[in-house]
Amino acid sequence: MRLLPDTLLARAFLLIVVLIVASLAAAFVIVRHAEQEPHSRQLAQLVVSVVNLTRAAMLSAAPEWRGALLAELADSEGLRVHSAEIGDVLEPLPVQSPELRLMVVKVRQRLGENTRFAAKRNGVEALWVSFFIGDDEFWVALPSERIEHPVSQVLLIWGGIVSLLALLGAYFIARQVVRPLKRLVLAARQVGQGQTPELLPEQGVQEVVAVSVAFNQMSADLAFNERERAQVLAGISHDLRTPLARVRLAAELSPDESLREELSADVEQMDAVIRQFLDYARLDENEVAVPTDVPSLVSDVAQRFARAAGSISLELQTVPAFPVRPLLLKRALANLLDNAIKYGGGEITVQLEKQGEQLVLAVMDRGVGIAEAQRVAVKRPFIRLETARSNATGSGLGLAIVERAARLHGGAFQLDERVGGGLVARLILPAG
Numbered sequence: 001m002r003l004l005p006d007t008l009l010a011r012a013f014l015l016i017v018v019l020i021v022a023s024l025a026a027a028f029v030i031v032r033h034a035e036q037e038p039h040s041r042q043l044a045q046l047v048v049s050v051v052n053l054t055r056a057a058m059l060s061a062a063p064e065w066r067g068a069l070l071a072e073l074a075d076s077e078g079l080r081v082h083s084a085e086i087g088d089v090l091e092p093l094p095v096q097s098p099e100l101r102l103m104v105v106k107v108r109q110r111l112g113e114n115t116r117f118a119a120k121r122n123g124v125e126a127l128w129v130s131f132f133i134g135d136d137e138f139w140v141a142l143p144s145e146r147i148e149h150p151v152s153q154v155l156l157i158w159g160g161i162v163s164l165l166a167l168l169g170a171y172f173i174a175r176q177v178v179r180p181l182k183r184l185v186l187a188a189r190q191v192g193q194g195q196t197p198e199l200l201p202e203q204g205v206q207e208v209v210a211v212s213v214a215f216n217q218m219s220a221d222l223a224f225n226e227r228e229r230a231q232v233l234a235g236i237s238h239d240l241r242t243p244l245a246r247v248r249l250a251a252e253l254s255p256d257e258s259l260r261e262e263l264s265a266d267v268e269q270m271d272a273v274i275r276q277f278l279d280y281a282r283l284d285e286n287e288v289a290v291p292t293d294v295p296s297l298v299s300d301v302a303q304r305f306a307r308a309a310g311s312i313s314l315e316l317q318t319v320p321a322f323p324v325r326p327l328l329l330k331r332a333l334a335n336l337l338d339n340a341i342k343y344g345g346g347e348i349t350v351q352l353e354k355q356g357e358q359l360v361l362a363v364m365d366r367g368v369g370i371a372e373a374q375r376v377a378v379k380r381p382f383i384r385l386e387t388a389r390s391n392a393t394g395s396g397l398g399l400a401i402v403e404r405a406a407r408l409h410g411g412a413f414q415l416d417e418r419v420g421g422g423l424v425a426r427l428i429l430p431a432g
Contacts, residue, residue: 013170020166020167040103047107048107050140054081054140079143083136088121088122088139090120092118093127104117107129116129117130121139128141191219196222197219202216247263247267248263287328292324294319294321294359298333301333301334305337305341313350314350317354325409332401336402337363339398340363340423347366350364360429364425366421367422369423372417399413406428411427
């Protein structure tokens with residue numbers, strides 16, 4: 001069973017709260033212990049004074065005035081004096097109160113060891129203390145407000161205010177600790193998705209500043225390496241176009257028809273690979289999303305692949321103009337169709353529908369599909385699953401280009417199993 005919360009904010013806040021509560025409890029115990037003996041001594045002095053004054057008043061009063069004296073004590077001082085009876089029902093003082101135990105010791109030191117105490121006498125609650133006049137024993141009852149140690153209302157109010165301020169301070173302290181980590185997590189996710197996050201603020205405590213500086217440097221290095229790789233890839237691909245054109249020309253001039261066809265096929269394959277390299281190197285990050293007739297765009301791209309596929313079934317829902325990056329979407333759809341033609345088993349369906357605020361473009365085939373464990377890896381650059389998708393050749397960039405297009409649109413690219421066999425590649429595009 002999990003006892004601690006999952007989040008660092010909750011754990012830090014809980015830890016600080018426990019420390020604050022423990023500190024307040026310790027302070028309360030220390031204060032109570034510090035004032036215990038003075039309060040017991042004060043209470044004992046009060047009891048001794050009341051008993052002595054009551055005894056002196058009764059001794060000095062004439063017997064016929066004793067009843068009036070006791071009535072006056074009850075009315076003016078709240079003191080009740082009764083003769084002790086054999087049948088008195090007594091309830092002892094609570095033994096768990098250290099103050100009362102100390103008070104009893106000090107009173108008996110002053111009044112004698114035969115002094116008795118009771119919390120109730122014959123059902124009447126008070127602090128009952130016995131004393132003797134000659135051989136006669138009496139009970140004097142001190143009202144509870146004389147002996148209670150009430151907590152000041154002002155102290156309670158200020159204690160509550162201080163506790164509330166301490167809890168608020170604990171929350172803000174924990175939040176200050178967690179906030180840089182949340183920014184770091186968000187930025188790390190963006191890096192993981194191939195994006196360049198905003199620079200983390202390099203402020204705060206030394207440790208946070210050090211982490212922020214290191215992460216910003218790492219992010220800048222990754223962005224630089226990505227741009228450099230794209231430039232190198234684009235340069236190499238562009239430079240290959242010229243010798244490839246010469247090979248194509250030599251193939252067309254060859255008198256050997258069989259050799260000419262083989263060379264032409266090889267050239268077309270190499271040209272397709274170079275085209276994918278250029279598409280991947282061309283980031284298209286600067287292309288602006290504009291309202292586009294997406295069904296027409298999908299239909300135009302599908303027609304270009306219809307001859308190679310044999311037939312492509314289009315199921316395009318009529319949707320209003322939708323904000324997309326047209327060139328980027330064309331490249332993504334072209335790579336999905338090219339992938340489906342190579343591996344799709346000859347039956348390809350393209351669907352387009354609007355789901356809420358999203359546009360879903362799906363390309364479905366009847367090929368062998370992709371195992372679930374490999375669907376994340378296959379979206380990475382230069383990953384080819386030869387054993388799973390026949391012995392076709394390729395650059396391993398097709399699905400990586402689609403993944404990048406989805407990311408630049410702020411959407412998602414999903415690969416799922418098609419009912420009845422095959423693969424469903426979904427490109428999900430948000431409205432904004």
